[in-house]
Amino acid sequence: MGVEGIGASVVRKEDRRFTTGKGRYVDDIKLQGMTHAHFIRSPHAHAKVKGIDSSAAMKMPGVVGVLTGQQIVDDKVGNLICGWAITSKDGSPMKMGAWPAMAPETVRFVGQAVAVVIAETKNQAKDAAEAVVVTYEELPVVADIRSAIKPGAPQLHPEAPGNVIYDWAIGDESAVKDAFGKAANVVTLELTNNRLVPNAMEPRAAIAEYEEAEEHYTLYTTSQNPHVARLVLSAFYNIAPEHKLRVIAPDVGGGFGSKIYIYPEEMVALWASKKVGRPVKWTGDRTEAFLTDAHGRDHISKAEMAFDKDNKILGLRVKTHANLGAYMSLFSSSVPTYLYATLLSGQYNIPAIYAEVMTVYTNTTPVDAYRGAGRPEASYLVERLMETAARQLKVDPAELRRKNFITQFPHQTPVIMAYDIGDFGASLDASMKAIDYAGFPARKAKAKAEGKLRGIGVSCYIEACGIAPSKAVGSLGAGVGLWESAEIRVNPVGTIEVLTGSHSHGQGHETTFAQLISERLGVPISQVQIVHGDTDKVQFGMGTYGSRSLAVGGTAIIKAMEKVEAKAKKIAAHQLEASENDIVIENGEFKVTGTDKSIALPMVALAAYTAHNLPDGMEPGLKETAFYDPTNFTFPAGTYICEIEVDPATGKTSFVDFVAADDFGRLINPMIVEGQVHGGLAQGIGQALLEHAIYDANGQPITASFMDYTMPRADDLPSFKLSHTPTLCPGNPLGVKGCGEAGAIGSSAAVINAITDAIGHNKLEMPATPDRVWHAIHG
Amino acid sequence: MSTIKLTVNGKAVSADVEDRTLLVHLLRETLNLTGTHVGCDTSQCGACVVHIDGKAVKSCTVLAGQAAGSNVTTIEGISKGDELHPMQAAFRDNHGLQCGYCTPGMIMSAIDIVHRYGGKLDEETVRHELEGNICRCTGYHNIVKSVLDAAGRMKVSQAAE
Numbered sequence: 001m002g003v004e005g006i007g008a009s010v011v012r013k014e015d016r017r018f019t020t021g022k023g024r025y026v027d028d029i030k031l032q033g034m035t036h037a038h039f040i041r042s043p044h045a046h047a048k049v050k051g052i053d054s055s056a057a058m059k060m061p062g063v064v065g066v067l068t069g070q071q072i073v074d075d076k077v078g079n080l081i082c083g084w085a086i087t088s089k090d091g092s093p094m095k096m097g098a099w100p101a102m103a104p105e106t107v108r109f110v111g112q113a114v115a116v117v118i119a120e121t122k123n124q125a126k127d128a129a130e131a132v133v134v135t136y137e138e139l140p141v142v143a144d145i146r147s148a149i150k151p152g153a154p155q156l157h158p159e160a161p162g163n164v165i166y167d168w169a170i171g172d173e174s175a176v177k178d179a180f181g182k183a184a185n186v187v188t189l190e191l192t193n194n195r196l197v198p199n200a201m202e203p204r205a206a207i208a209e210y211e212e213a214e215e216h217y218t219l220y221t222t223s224q225n226p227h228v229a230r231l232v233l234s235a236f237y238n239i240a241p242e243h244k245l246r247v248i249a250p251d252v253g254g255g256f257g258s259k260i261y262i263y264p265e266e267m268v269a270l271w272a273s274k275k276v277g278r279p280v281k282w283t284g285d286r287t288e289a290f291l292t293d294a295h296g297r298d299h300i301s302k303a304e305m306a307f308d309k310d311n312k313i314l315g316l317r318v319k320t321h322a323n324l325g326a327y328m329s330l331f332s333s334s335v336p337t338y339l340y341a342t343l344l345s346g347q348y349n350i351p352a353i354y355a356e357v358m359t360v361y362t363n364t365t366p367v368d369a370y371r372g373a374g375r376p377e378a379s380y381l382v383e384r385l386m387e388t389a390a391r392q393l394k395v396d397p398a399e400l401r402r403k404n405f406i407t408q409f410p411h412q413t414p415v416i417m418a419y420d421i422g423d424f425g426a427s428l429d430a431s432m433k434a435i436d437y438a439g440f441p442a443r444k445a446k447a448k449a450e451g452k453l454r455g456i457g458v459s460c461y462i463e464a465c466g467i468a469p470s471k472a473v474g475s476l477g478a479g480v481g482l483w484e485s486a487e488i489r490v491n492p493v494g495t496i497e498v499l500t501g502s503h504s505h506g507q508g509h510e511t512t513f514a515q516l517i518s519e520r521l522g523v524p525i526s527q528v529q530i531v532h533g534d535t536d537k538v539q540f541g542m543g544t545y546g547s548r549s550l551a552v553g554g555t556a557i558i559k560a561m562e563k564v565e566a567k568a569k570k571i572a573a574h575q576l577e578a579s580e581n582d583i584v585i586e587n588g589e590f591k592v593t594g595t596d597k598s599i600a601l602p603m604v605a606l607a608a609y610t611a612h613n614l615p616d617g618m619e620p621g622l623k624e625t626a627f628y629d630p631t632n633f634t635f636p637a638g639t640y641i642c643e644i645e646v647d648p649a650t651g652k653t654s655f656v657d658f659v660a661a662d663d664f665g666r667l668i669n670p671m672i673v674e675g676q677v678h679g680g681l682a683q684g685i686g687q688a689l690l691e692h693a694i695y696d697a698n699g700q701p702i703t704a705s706f707m708d709y710t711m712p713r714a715d716d717l718p719s720f721k722l723s724h725t726p727t728l729c730p731g732n733p734l735g736v737k738g739c740g741e742a743g744a745i746g747s748s749a750a751v752i753n754a755i756t757d758a759i760g761h762n763k764l765e766m767p768a769t770p771d772r773v774w775h776a777i778h779g
Numbered sequence: 780m781s782t783i784k785l786t787v788n789g790k791a792v793s794a795d796v797e798d799r800t801l802l803v804h805l806l807r808e809t810l811n812l813t814g815t816h817v818g819c820d821t822s823q824c825g826a827c828v829v830h831i832d833g834k835a836v837k838s839c840t841v842l843a844g845q846a847a848g849s850n851v852t853t854i855e856g857i858s859k860g861d862e863l864h865p866m867q868a869a870f871r872d873n874h875g876l877q878c879g880y881c882t883p884g885m886i887m888s889a890i891d892i893v894h895r896y897g898g899k900l901d902e903e904t905v906r907h908e909l910e911g912n913i914c915r916c917t918g919y920h921n922i923v924k925s926v927l928d929a930a931g932r933m934k935v936s937q938a939a940e
Contacts, residue, residue: 019863
C-alpha cells in the first residue's frame with residue numbers, strides 16, 4: 001500500500017470545498033433569466049379535482065404562468081412509471097395505476113401537485129399560489145395497509161381491484177409445510193416495520209433550461225443517478241430525446257435512496273422551461289420533502305420458524321404486507337420482493353423458506369427504496385425471530401445463532417441468493433469480545449440493584465450489495481441493467497481524470513476512487529480528478545445506491561485502468577527499447593525489470609499524445625473506457641450488539657455500549673468506511689427509537705416537519721465501537737463488498753432485542769419511544 | 780422594501796430587502812454567500828447557522844432587517860486565506876462530514892460552543908450542545924470527535940496569539 005493507496009485513511013479531497021462553504025448544490029446555482037416555480041398541492045388525501053381558477057393569480061406581480069395537470073397531459077408528457085415488473089402468484093402482472101406528473105382529475109395523497117405557479121421570484125410564486133382556487137370533491141380514504149385490504153375498502157386505482165398491486169411468493173411452500181410438520185418447536189412473531197422518511201439534509205431541487213436554437217434541455221437536479229434520470233425522462237416521459245437532454249447532478253446533500261427516483265417536480269420544471277421560454281428553478285422545502293420524497297419501509301409481517309429438537313432451524317414461513325403508497329415509485333416493486341425476501345435466510349442454514357408478499361395502494365406518499373431497501377426489513381424480521389426463539393427455547397441468543405450459521409461457502413439459499421464467502425463466527429466473536437458479553441449478567445444484576453433494567457441485544461445481519469448482475473436482475477423483472485462504466489483519461493502532462501457513472505452525495509468517491517489510481521500508478525491523489533454527475537461528460541452510468549459504487553463502479557475503474565496500463569506499457573517498452581513483458585509500474589515510473597532503465601508516467605503520456613514515436617499501428621492518445629457487469633451480488637455481513645439501560649420510571653432508554661463487527665471485504669479507505677457505518681447505525685437506531693411517519697385515518701400526515709418527526713440528534717446516540725472481520729469478496733478484483741447500508745440494516749434489531757431483553761417480554765414495536773417502553777413495562 | 784446596512788465577513792454591505800426577507804436569503808440570494816444552507820423551515824436543523832456579533836444564530840429565524848447594523852460572519856468568512864480555521868481543519872481531519880450540507884452550520888455552531896466552554900468540553904457536553912444541528916450522514920460520531928479536537932487546537936492557537 002502506498003501512502004495514498006488502498007488501505008490508507010487519507011483525508012478527503014472534497015472536504016476543503018465543503019468546510020469552506022464552497023460546495024455547489026443545485027439551489028446554489030443561478031441561471032440568466034431564471035424564474036421560480038411553486039407547486040400547488042392537494043390538502044386532501046383522496047379527492048376529485050373539480051376546477052382550478054388561476055385568473056386572480058395571473059394578475060399578481062411577477063407571475064409568468066400558472067400551469068395545470070390537464071396541460072401536462074394534453075402535451076403528452078408521459079406518466080411516471082415503476083421500472084421493475086413483478087408477477088403475482090397467479091401469473092398476473094403487477095397493477096400499475098396511472099401517475100401523471102400533476103394530477104388532472106384525481107389526487108391520491110396529501111401533497112400531490114395539481115398545478116404550478118411560475119414567477120420572477122420565489123416569494124411572488126408563493127404569493128400567487130395563495131390566489132389559485134382549486135375546487136376538490138373529497139373521496140373516501142384508505143390510509144394504512146389494514147384498511148386498504150378490507151373488503152369494500154375505497155378503491156384508489158381502477159387498474160388495481162382491492163387496492164392490491166401484486167400478491168407474490170418465493171420459495172417452496174410444500175417443503176416448508178413438511179419442515180413445520182417435523183418441528184420440535186415453532187416460534188411465531190408478528191411485527192411492524194415502521195414507515196420512515198429518508199430526510200437527506202438537502203431538500204430536492206431542480207433547475208431546467210430550454211435552449212430553443214438547439215432544441216436542447218439542461219436539468220440540474222439532486223440525483224443519485226443522472227444518467228438514469230436522463231434515460232427515464234427521455235424514454236418514458238417524452239420530455240426530450242437523450243441527445244437533446246443534459247442532466248447534471250452537482251454536489252448533492254445526501255440521498256439515502258430518496259434521490260434515485262425521477263420525481264414530478266423535475267419533469268414539470270423541464271416541461272415548463274419550454275412552455276415559458278425561461279429557465280425554471282424549484283427548490284423544495286422540508287415539508288415538501290416529507291410530503292413528496294419517497295418514504296421507506298412500512299411492512300406488517302407474520303413470521304414462523306421451525307426448529308428440530310437440537311435447535312437447528314428446519315424452515316421459515318413469512319407473510320408480509322407492504323404499503324407502496326398512492327402510486328408505484330420507480331423501483332418500489334422490487335424493494336419488498338427481490339431486495340427483501342431473498343435475504344430472509346439471514347446468516348443461517350435454513351433448508352426451506354416460503355415467503356408471501358402482498359403490496360397495496362393507500363392514500364399516502366409513495367414508498368420506495370430507503371437506505372437498505374428491503375434488507376433492513378428482512379434483517380429485522382430474522383433477527384427478532386432468532387432472539388425470540390432463543391428466549392422461547394431457553395438458550396443463549398448468540399449460541400443459537402452460532403449453531404445455525406452457514407459455515408461452508410459458496411452457499412445456495414432457498415431464496416435465490418448464492419452467498420460467495422463470509423465468516424459469520426468471526427464477526428460474532430469480535431462483537432461479543434468488544435462488549436464483554438460474558439460479563440453482561442453481572443452488569444445486569446448491578447443495574448437491577450440500582451433500580452434500572454439492563455438488556456443486551458444481538459443482531460447478525462447479511463445484505464446483498466454490489467447491485468447487480470444485469471442478466472440476473474433482468475430475469476427477475478428489472479427494466480434496466482445494473483452494470484457500471486468508467487473512463488480514464490491520462491492527460492499529456494500525466495494528470496489523470498477518472499470519469500465514473502457512480503455519483504457521490506457524501507460517500508467520498510473523489511478520494512476513494514483516486515486512491516485506486518494511486519495504488520496502481522503510484523501517483524499522488526492530488527494528480528487525479530474524479531468526474532461524475534454530468535451526462536455530457538460521463539459516457540454513461542447507473543449511479544449510486546445499493547452499496548454498489550466501489551464493488552461495481554470501482555471495478556469498472558480497475559477494468560479501464562488495466563487497459564490504460566497495457567497500452568502505457570507498450571509505449572514505455574517501445575521508448576525504452578525493451579520487451580513489454582519486462583515493464584513494471586512502480587511509484588509513477590515504468591521500469592524495465594532488472595535494469596535501471598525507466599520512464600516516468602508523464603513522459604509516457606506525452607509520447608502517447610505527441611505520437612512522434614509510437615509502436616507501429618498504435619492509435620495516439622492514452623484514454624480507455626470500460627463497462628463492468630458484476631457476476632454476482634456481494635454479501636457484506638456482520639454482528640451488532642448493543643447494551644441498553646431502561647429507566648422503568650420514565651421508559652427512557654440509554655445506550656451503555658454499541659459495538660459493530662463488519663465484513664466488508666477489503667477496505668480502501670477505512671476512515672470513510674467507518675463514517676459510512678456510523679451514519680447507517682444512526683439511521684437504524686433512529687428507526688428503532690425515534691422515527692415514525694404517521695398518517696391519521698383521513699390520510700393526513702401527522703409528521704411533516706422536523707418539529708414532529710424525530711430525527712436522531714447527537715445526544716440520542718452513543719459513540720460506536722467498530723471492528724472489521726474481512727473476508728475478501730471473490731467476485732471482483734478489489735475483493736470489496738460495499739459498506740453504505742450495513743449500519744441501517746443490522747442495527748434496529750439489536751436495539752429492540754436489547755430493550756425487550758431489559759423489559760422481559762417481546763411486545764414492543766418500533767419506534768420504542770419512552771411512552772411505548774413505559775407502557776410495555778407497566779401495561 | 781427597505782435599505783439595510785450591515786457588515787458581512789468584515790465587509791460593509793448595503794442591500795435593498797423586502798421586510799419579510801430572512802437573513803439566510805439575503806446571504807444566499809443577494810450576497811451569493813451560498814455556503815449557508817437551508818435544511819428545514821422550522822429552525823430545527825441548523826444548516827443555516829451564522830454568527831451575529833460573535834454568537835451562533837440560525838439565519839433562517841432572523842429577518843434581514845433585524846441584522847441591520849450587526850457584524851455577520853458566515854462559513855466563507857472564518858478561514859485566513861488558504862489556512863483553514865481550526866474547526867474546519869478538525870472536521871476535515873476527523874472525517875466530520877460526508878455530504879457537506881449540514882457542515883457549514885455545524886462548524887459555525889461548534890465554534891460558538893468552544894468559545895462558550897473554552898477548555899471544559901467533554902463528549903456529553905458537545906452532544907448536548909449540538910442538539911440544534913441535525914446531520915443525517917455521520918451519526919455524529921466523527922462530528923463530536925472533530926469538535927473536541929478543535930477545542931484543543933483553538934486553545935493552542937489562542938495561546939499563541
